[in-house]
Amino acid sequence: MRWSVLDAPLDSSGRGRGEHRAPAALRAAGLLGRVGAADAGTVDALITDPTRDPETGVVGVDRVRNAGRAIAARITALVGAGRHPLVLGGDCAILPGILQGLPAGFDLWFLDAHLDFEDGRSSPTGEAADMDLSIVTDHGPAGVLDREGPLVDPDQVHVLGHRPLDPARSDGREAARIDPAVRLVPATRLRGADATTEGRQLAVGTTPAWLHLDLDVLDPLVLPAVSYPEPGGLDWADLTALARPLVGSGRLLGMSVTDFNADEDPDGRHAERIAQVLADLLAD
Numbered sequence: 689m690r691w692s693v694l695d696a697p698l699d700s701s702g703r704g705r706g707e708h709r710a711p712a713a714l715r716a717a718g719l720l721g722r723v724g725a726a727d728a729g730t731v732d733a734l735i736t737d738p739t740r741d742p743e744t745g746v747v748g749v750d751r752v753r754n755a756g757r758a759i760a761a762r763i764t765a766l767v768g769a770g771r772h773p774l775v776l777g778g779d780c781a782i783l784p785g786i787l788q789g790l791p792a793g794f795d796l797w798f799l800d801a802h803l804d805f806e807d808g809r810s811s812p813t814g815e816a817a818d819m820d821l822s823i824v825t826d827h828g829p830a831g832v833l834d835r836e837g838p839l840v841d842p843d844q845v846h847v848l849g850h851r852p853l854d855p856a857r858s859d860g861r862e863a864a865r866i867d868p869a870v871r872l873v874p875a876t877r878l879r880g881a882d883a884t885t886e887g888r889q890l891a892v893g894t895t896p897a898w899l900h901l902d903l904d905v906l907d908p909l910v911l912p913a914v915s916y917p918e919p920g921g922l923d924w925a926d927l928t929a930l931a932r933p934l935v936g937s938g939r940l941l942g943m944s945v946t947d948f949n950a951d952e953d954p955d956g957r958h959a960e961r962i963a964q965v966l967a968d969l970l971a972d
């Protein structure tokens with residue numbers, strides 16, 4: 689596959705807490721050469737103001753919208769040129785921009801510990817990375833996207849690897865809000881052979897698909913360098929078993945990798961492992 693790496697160093701907290709340094713850390717680990725990817729450069733996507741917009745409830749809403757616009761333009765150009773974008777976040781707030789740039793009618797394979805289905809009021813933080821799935825299915829705050837309506841049909845969204853949804857906690861309230869057409873596959877059903885089975889079932893078909901990997905889908909025991917670690921996640925072998933059939937399906941438009949917090953990886957060991965796993969999955 690003809691991969692092109694695009695950096696999207698968007699940290700939607702506006703606090704510069706480390707996700708915005710992930711693209712540089714992954715490049716320093718030799719990601720481009722190991723995947724055999726072209727260099728598509730970077731998108732202007734930094735947010736440096738943590739203020740929550742009073743109207744929408746979203747931190748840096750104008751910057752998030754502008755970053756999304758810039759990401760969308762680059763995605764459209766790359767896909768139009770026959771490339772497969774590998775977009776390096778930043779956090780999950782890059783997803784609306786990416787999907788805004790894709791031709792309509794794709795499946796979304798969304799690997800994440802969290803549902804990312806808050807809105808501008810319900811989110812405890814106001815970070816757009818709490819809301820990316822609600823935004824792209826048209827349940828999120830106004831002001832983030834340039835256009836109305838869903839970017840992806842909720843029927844075509846598969847959320848893979850989320851943790852137990854406890855009604856007493858915010859993720860349980862989030863689960864109650866999620867569009868019922870979205871398919872939820874918890875981490876407990878993606879261990880060992882189940883990961884391979886799920887990947888093979890998803891891979892069937894011909895509809896183009898986007899693969900979104902929030903690295904916090906992994907267990908904090910194998911990847912602690914994320915901002916919102918959740919116990920009970922996948923190990924590296926589960927992730928590879930799930931993703932390999934997806935990559936091999938011939939359906940992938942591209943892939944995004946988010947939430948690696950490079951500040952929590954002082955000796956670079958986690959960047960090395962991420963680069964190794966991506967190369968194992970994506971290199972021809």
Ligand SMILES: [Mn+2]
Pocket residue numbers: 780800801802804817902
């Ligand atoms: Mn996420």
